[in-house]
Amino acid sequence: MINYMKSPLAIPIAVSAGIVYGLLDIAYLNIFAKTIADIFMRVLKLLSLPVISFALLSTLSGLGNWQTLQRIGLRIVRYTLLTTIVSASFAAALFAIFRPKLQNMTQIPDNTLSAASGSYTEQLLNSFIPSNIMQPFVEHNVIGVLMIAIFFGLGILSLPEKKRMAAHEFLDSIFSVVMNLIKSVVLVMPIAVFAFITEFVHDMQAGLDLSKLAIYLGIVVG
Numbered sequence: 065m066i067n068y069m070k071s072p073l074a075i076p077i078a079v080s081a082g083i084v085y086g087l088l089d090i091a092y093l094n095i096f097a098k099t100i101a102d103i104f105m106r107v108l109k110l111l112s113l114p115v116i117s118f119a120l121l122s123t124l125s126g127l128g129n130w131q132t133l134q135r136i137g138l139r140i141v142r143y144t145l146l147t148t149i150v151s152a153s154f155a156a157a158l159f160a161i162f163r164p165k166l167q168n169m170t171q172i173p174d175n176t177l178s179a180a181s182g183s184y185t186e187q188l189l190n191s192f193i194p195s196n197i198m199q200p201f202v203e204h205n206v207i208g209v210l211m212i213a214i215f216f217g218l219g220i221l222s223l224p225e226k227k228r229m230a231a232h233e234f235l236d237s238i239f240s241v242v243m244n245l246i247k248s249v250v251l252v253m254p255i256a257v258f259a260f261i262t263e264f265v266h267d268m269q270a271g272l273d274l275s276k277l278a279i280y281l282g283i284v285v286g
Contacts, residue, residue: 078254079261086265094266100259104249111246113201117213118239124217125232 085093127136192211194200200208220231 074254075257078258082258082261083265085258086262086269089266089269093262097259097262097266100255101263104252104256104259107249109204111242111249113204113206113209115239115242115246116206117209118235118242120210120213121217121220122232122235122239124214125220125228125235127221 082097085097192207194205194208194212197212199205200212220228220235223231
């Protein structure tokens with residue numbers, strides 16, 4: 065079974081089987097596929113933030129000096145700004161080309177828009193500086209998790225060499241554990257692909273408008 069999961073043909077077979085079973089539209093298979101897809105997505109969400117935080121903590125604690133941190137930090141900032149500008153420009157171009165209709169925007173009361181814009185600063189502050197160390201993990205706030213990891217990483221970096229190395233070894237071990245869990249999840253990827261394809265084909269048969277979905281995904285992903 066494990067050897068089959070590692071086979072290069074596992075994903076194509078899973079896709080083909082998903083298409084076939086999706087076209088068959090068998091009720092209990094659709095329920096099974098939806099359940100598997102939901103479980104897989106939940107597990108990915110469960111592991112995504114720990115792997116981000118421990119990867120960053122392990123990296124920061126192993127840098128050794130502030131000069132290396134400064135050099136890497138500048139590269140990260142440049143890369144982030146560049147990718148943000150490129151992706152935002154691409155999304156704006158797609159929006160200008162396809163011009164998706166903004167339905168029901170005229171029905172939104174002005175006071176609702178004012179309240180939303182007025183609370184934006186507070187929401188942004190809560191995202192970057194959470195008041196509770198567990199809050200970003202509960203709310204799946206990636207920015208908050210990154211800020212906490214950076215905050216603790218800088219604290220570890222300022223420790224004496226012996227304590228810093230002890231903290232680094234501990235964090236690196238935890239990161240290895242999380243990565244092993246992710247490898248286990250990836251190992252069953254063909255089953256998840258089968259479930260996703262089956263559910264997708266079922267939704268397509270139910271009348272899903274793929275053209276509008278493609279435009280929407282293109283703009284959002286862009």
